[in-house]
Amino acid sequence: MSQYILRRFLQMIPITFGILTLVFSLIHMIPGDPAVQIAGEGARPEDVAAVRKALGLDQPLWTQYVHYVTHVIRGDFGTSFQTNLSVADQIKQRYPATIELAMGSMFIALLVAFPLGIISAIYRNSWIDNVARFFALIGVSMPSFWFGPLLIIAFAINHEWFPVSGREEGLKSLVLPSLTMGLALSAILTRMIRVSLADELTQLYVTTAVAKGVTRARAIFRHALKNALIPVITVLALQFGSLLTGAIITEQIFSWPGLGRLLLTSISTRDYPQVQASILVIALTYIMVNFASDLLYGVVDPRIKLE
Amino acid sequence: MKRLLKNFAFTAGLLLTVALVLVAIAAPLLAPFDPNAQDTIRRLEAPSHSHLLGLDDLGRDVLSRILWGARVSLRVGFSVVILASLVGITLGAMAGYFGGWLDTLIMRITDILLAFPGILLAIALVAVLGPSLNNVVLALATIGWVGYARLVRGQVLKVREMEYVTAAKALGARSPRVIVLHVLPNVINPVIVMATLGLAGAILSEAALSFLGLGVQPPTPSWGAMLTSGRRYLGLANHLAIWPGVAIMLAVMGLNFLGDGLIDALDPKYRKEM
Numbered sequence: 001m002s003q004y005i006l007r008r009f010l011q012m013i014p015i016t017f018g019i020l021t022l023v024f025s026l027i028h029m030i031p032g033d034p035a036v037q038i039a040g041e042g043a044r045p046e047d048v049a050a051v052r053k054a055l056g057l058d059q060p061l062w063t064q065y066v067h068y069v070t071h072v073i074r075g076d077f078g079t080s081f082q083t084n085l086s087v088a089d090q091i092k093q094r095y096p097a098t099i100e101l102a103m104g105s106m107f108i109a110l111l112v113a114f115p116l117g118i119i120s121a122i123y124r125n126s127w128i129d130n131v132a133r134f135f136a137l138i139g140v141s142m143p144s145f146w147f148g149p150l151l152i153i154a155f156a157i158n159h160e161w162f163p164v165s166g167r168e169e170g171l172k173s174l175v176l177p178s179l180t181m182g183l184a185l186s187a188i189l190t191r192m193i194r195v196s197l198a199d200e201l202t203q204l205y206v207t208t209a210v211a212k213g214v215t216r217a218r219a220i221f222r223h224a225l226k227n228a229l230i231p232v233i234t235v236l237a238l239q240f241g242s243l244l245t246g247a248i249i250t251e252q253i254f255s256w257p258g259l260g261r262l263l264l265t266s267i268s269t270r271d272y273p274q275v276q277a278s279i280l281v282i283a284l285t286y287i288m289v290n291f292a293s294d295l296l297y298g299v300v301d302p303r304i305k306l307e
Numbered sequence: 308m309k310r311l312l313k314n315f316a317f318t319a320g321l322l323l324t325v326a327l328v329l330v331a332i333a334a335p336l337l338a339p340f341d342p343n344a345q346d347t348i349r350r351l352e353a354p355s356h357s358h359l360l361g362l363d364d365l366g367r368d369v370l371s372r373i374l375w376g377a378r379v380s381l382r383v384g385f386s387v388v389i390l391a392s393l394v395g396i397t398l399g400a401m402a403g404y405f406g407g408w409l410d411t412l413i414m415r416i417t418d419i420l421l422a423f424p425g426i427l428l429a430i431a432l433v434a435v436l437g438p439s440l441n442n443v444v445l446a447l448a449t450i451g452w453v454g455y456a457r458l459v460r461g462q463v464l465k466v467r468e469m470e471y472v473t474a475a476k477a478l479g480a481r482s483p484r485v486i487v488l489h490v491l492p493n494v495i496n497p498v499i500v501m502a503t504l505g506l507a508g509a510i511l512s513e514a515a516l517s518f519l520g521l522g523v524q525p526p527t528p529s530w531g532a533m534l535t536s537g538r539r540y541l542g543l544a545n546h547l548a549i550w551p552g553v554a555i556m557l558a559v560m561g562l563n564f565l566g567d568g569l570i571d572a573l574d575p576k577y578r579k580e581m
Contacts, residue, residue, distance in 0.1 A: 019423055145531070
């Protein structure tokens, strides 16, 4: 098992450096002189020079890269152009809100997907199954930036059950944003659970168990479901990473004070140190979650340890 | 084809997709008003007989803007799919056919791009390049080519060992000819499926970027940008938040249905790989 973990960890290192390099090169993709673009049209030459110095653009490219990587490793992302505050501190402030939103969405997704997926697999090709599959298809086709405002209209404006935006009211504030992302995820999970469990239910060991006198319910929940959950758990872990990026849009809809909203605000104000750092943190979280899901797969499926 | 048409999902998807294409082509004829004509006195007016889906915040007809918005969505969608598939097929075919350091290099690049969340990279690219329709296409194609490359590489690895490929090489055919005439035609089916689903993804991504203000810029009608207005006037003009989303959903759903049907028809094995 430790060899498996080590191998996966070593595979992550070049990918992490690749992402660091990609994020570093973003500034250099700005058309024209990045310092002039960031300082803005009409900026004085001394302001442009100050921006160039602050971003290290007056140094050779290789020096800039080494400087960037060593600072990132130390957790130093520089200073925000907009607020003059430490970029790392602003990220630390906003990050928990994004994680909270992702966890809430995951909870909603599981609450809906598990019963629906299981029922759909047990009664496959029945009307229940068709309804579940249609729901799954609607879910993956429905954009969150449409669904979210519809939820606001229905439950925050027409019936004032939840706040329209913000995070001030604790759990109440979390409901609508979590529903927005969670229901879309539940569509994917429902489909996954249905396929996986339906496949397990056709296996010989299930028929054997029933033939030996085990009730069908026990055969499903004690035997088949456990095996069916293996691919589902790994998809779940991967989808958590997707929730983090999906949160960028949901935070904008609900003015949720997370990292995604910080990223969009810093894009609009051309606060490039903040833009770079926010993108990097979200991307690194995404690959860490994928790494964790790889490890989880190795834990839940003993066959993987033998690879 | 008859078998396909008996599949309800495929038929529904085909009808929706054909409707989308026809609407996009015929928008100048179908739209009752100029999509940019403003009637600011009647701004945010609810749906009525004269304006079936109401007016937006600048007094423009919502129905006309939705119809013209189909052009933008399809233009972005097709451009992204064509660009991404051309790059992806070329690099994937080269990686699979030649192998060696070229394969390693291309696959490591795809690993890095796949490790990066797709929409995040698109946001990052548009943020630095500047919001415009062309930059949206470029950003989405940059993340899109990876899937085609991996798919084609995998298919080419299987096909290159086939006897007909060996025979072609033995008869003196050069590598480009072998790849184009013998290898690629036999790997095209899953690419068609991916392209159909990719079109749906591109339309959704363009709408998302426009919603965030990073895509198509005003006054060009875009479904995503229309939803941004809709969000601003929730409670005052809910029709702005409803109808553009219906258009997006129908377009994406139709293409997803079509893609699913094509999977069954062209390459049932692909469903397992997917």
